[in-house]
Amino acid sequence: MMKNLLKFNLISLLVFTTLFIMSCGREPGSDSTSNDYLKAISSISSSVINTIKGTEIPILNHIKSPSLQENNLVSYGFSSSKAGTINYSGGCFSSTRNAIAGDHHILFVTMVEGRYDNCAIEVTDTKGNKSEPLRIPSFKVDFSPPELSQIGGFRVQGRNVKIKIKANEAGSLAYSGNCNGDLQNLNKGKSEVTISFPGDGLYRGCKLKLSDSSGNTSKPLLLGNVRIDYSLPVLTEINPVPKKTNSNRPSFSFKTSKSGTLKFNGRCKGNVDNAVAGINHIALMTAEPGDYDDCTMTLTDSSNNRSQPLRISPFEIVEDQS
Numbered sequence: 001m002m003k004n005l006l007k008f009n010l011i012s013l014l015v016f017t018t019l020f021i022m023s024c025g026r027e028p029g030s031d032s033t034s035n036d037y038l039k040a041i042s043s044i045s046s047s048v049i050n051t052i053k054g055t056e057i058p059i060l061n062h063i064k065s066p067s068l069q070e071n072n073l074v075s076y077g078f079s080s081s082k083a084g085t086i087n088y089s090g091g092c093f094s095s096t097r098n099a100i101a102g103d104h105h106i107l108f109v110t111m112v113e114g115r116y117d118n119c120a121i122e123v124t125d126t127k128g129n130k131s132e133p134l135r136i137p138s139f140k141v142d143f144s145p146p147e148l149s150q151i152g153g154f155r156v157q158g159r160n161v162k163i164k165i166k167a168n169e170a171g172s173l174a175y176s177g178n179c180n181g182d183l184q185n186l187n188k189g190k191s192e193v194t195i196s197f198p199g200d201g202l203y204r205g206c207k208l209k210l211s212d213s214s215g216n217t218s219k220p221l222l223l224g225n226v227r228i229d230y231s232l233p234v235l236t237e238i239n240p241v242p243k244k245t246n247s248n249r250p251s252f253s254f255k256t257s258k259s260g261t262l263k264f265n266g267r268c269k270g271n272v273d274n275a276v277a278g279i280n281h282i283a284l285m286t287a288e289p290g291d292y293d294d295c296t297m298t299l300t301d302s303s304n305n306r307s308q309p310l311r312i313s314p315f316e317i318v319e320d321q322s
Contacts, residue, residue, distance in 0.1 A: 058082040058123040058131035063103055066116075066139035068214050074108040074116075074141060078134060084125040092119035092136065099123045111141045142214040146171055148221045151190065156303070159230045161195045163223065171212040177205035179223070186210060197228045229303035233258040235310035238279055241292075243313075246320045249283040254310065256280065260301040266294035268312070275299055289317045 064077025074092075080099045088094060096106045108119075117138035123131045151164040170188045175181050175195070182194045197203055206223040239253035249271070259276045267290075271283040286292060293314035300306045 056082070057129045058084055058099075058125055060121065060123060060131050060134035062134070062137070064105065065137050066108070068139075068141060068143070069107070072111050072141070072143050074111055074139065075105065076108065076136060077103065077105045078121060079103045080123050080131070082123065082125045082129075084123045087122045087124065089120045089122075089133070090118035090136075091116055113141050113143065115140045140214070142212065143216060145216045146210045146212045146218045148208060148210040148218040150221060150223075154223065154226070156226070156228065159197050159199070159228050161197070161223070161226055161228075162192060163195060164190060164192050165208070165221065166190050167210055167218075169212050171210045171218075174209045174211065176207045176209070176220075177223075178203060179206035181208070195223065197226065200228050200231050202227050229301065230305065231258075232305050233260055233299045233301050233307040235297065235299055235307050237310060237313060239281075240313035241284060241315040244316050244318055246318050248286045248288075248317060250286070250315065250317075251281065252284050252312065253279060253281050254297075256299055256307075258299070258301045258305075260299040260307075263298050263300070265296045265298075265309070266312075267292050268295040270297065284312070286317050289319050291316050 059081040061079045062077070063079050064075070066074050066076045069075050079102060081101060082099075083101050084099050086094070086097055086099050092108045094106045094108050096104070115138065116136075119136040120133040121136065122133050147168040149166050151166055154161045154163040165186075167186050167188055171186055173181060173183055173186050173193070179195050179197055181196070183191060193208075195206065197206075203226045204224075206226060207220040208223070209220055210218040234257040236255045237253075238255050239251070241250040241252050252270075254275075256275050256277060260274070262270055262273055262275055264270050267286070269285045271285055272280075275282075284292075284295070291314065292312075295312040296309040297312065298307050298309050
């Protein structure tokens with residue numbers, strides 16, 4: 001009784017809808033608006049008829065976006081309200097052909113590099129009812145490793161090294177070999193990276209790797225031998241000049257922690273321009289008798305690190321009375 005009443009109400013709705021649209025005074029096909037009306041009638045009619053017949057098409061929904069897996073396979077997840085046969089279109093194909101009522105996790109196979117933006121899935125149940133196409137979100141297949149190269153040499157600045165690199169695609173940079181960098185996300189093209197080291201010494205194994213958005217990793221870019229020298233030389237007076245001397249070239253001894261170039265300031269100069277790591281014996285050049293209490297010296301090493309000034313103990317040059 002109730003079932004027959006439902007059918008009657010649905011048929012009445014279909015007839016009423018059709019008569020209402022026709023009463024608008026438009027002939028079918030007379031213009032674009034009429035075509036829209038006809039489409040609406042067809043849609044409503046199909047829906048009502050399917051309901052009357054007890055027809056229910058499978059309903060599909062996304063549950064997992066496409067993602068690239070190992071062996072160039074792309075995983076995807078969807079759900080179906082009914083069991084049936086899966087049909088694929090748009091360049092995507094899977095060995096999974098049968099659907100169940102529930103969730104599915106499938107793998108698209110035989111993928112080639114490129115962007116896939118027209119893939120779709122349909123499910124047809126055992127009664128021949130076909131679902132609406134489920135359009136799969138656009139995805140990209142990329143299994144080519146990025147290329148990372150060095151442009152020119154590098155510059156050592158303190159405990160840092162500046163290097164220019166070039167990448168054929170964007171990605172994330174990873175550092176290994178007791179070094180770290182200020183750039184984590186790299187754009188396509190040329191970039192400058194500042195690489196830091198923990199202390200002074202010779203570093204041989206600093207490497208950079210670039211990973212793209214698909215998880216492909218470049219070959220390691222080896223920085224090569226890097227010598228970091230940021231420590232200042234330390235000067236220490238060993239044997240000062242006697243407080244009074246009649247020599248205009250008094251002897252002076254000092255110790256330095258590093259080799260380098262000497263620079264003298266004040267009234268006295270040295271007879272040498274360079275010093276070696278360890279104890280050095282030199283002569284101080286004086287111009288005339290008198291007090292020498294403003295003499296200082298510094299040392300600059302091969303990495304351009306300059307020592308703190310060493311104040312030479314004051315001394316006096318007296319005239320020879322003999």
